[in-house]
Amino acid sequence: MKKIVEYRKLLNVTKDATLKELKSIYRNSMKENHPDKFTNEEDKLAVEELSTLTIEAYHFLVSIAPETLEKDKAEYTKTTTSVNILDFYMEKTVLYVHFLDGSKYEYFGVPKNTYIKMVNAESPSRFARRHIYNNFLYRSASKLVAAE
Secondary structure, X not given: OHHHHHHHHHHOXXXXXXXXXXXXXXXXXXXXXXXXXXXXXXXXXXXXXXXXXXXXXXXXXXXXXXXXXXXXXXXXXXXXXHOOEXXXXXXXXEEEEEEOOOOXXXXXXXXXXXXXXXXHOOOHHHHHHXXXXXXXXXXXOHXXXXXX
């Protein structure tokens, strides 16, 4: 969740920002902070770092935007209601879930005690259907791997 807050702050957007607004802010920021506009090497390096962060923030915020989630809702619902979990693990407050059909999702802000209950559950898939899928902000990680 901290990453989400930092990205929103970097792009100066709220959680209600539309894809169109995100794109506009991203483009303006990239125009303003393009490394080729600077001749001083020190400034150029600082702006390159800012540009890289801006690109990362933009792509991340697009992946969790309500419009993006709504567009993929049917596929997400099908996976989470009918496909069992192949593997799952947690890093910090992000729960990574890999499904038997090859889908992968990241869930943000999952408390450690919820993860521990999932690990100890008789059926992690059933536990996740009841306590994870519709309760936490998520994004598809399958598309991230495919895009790289």
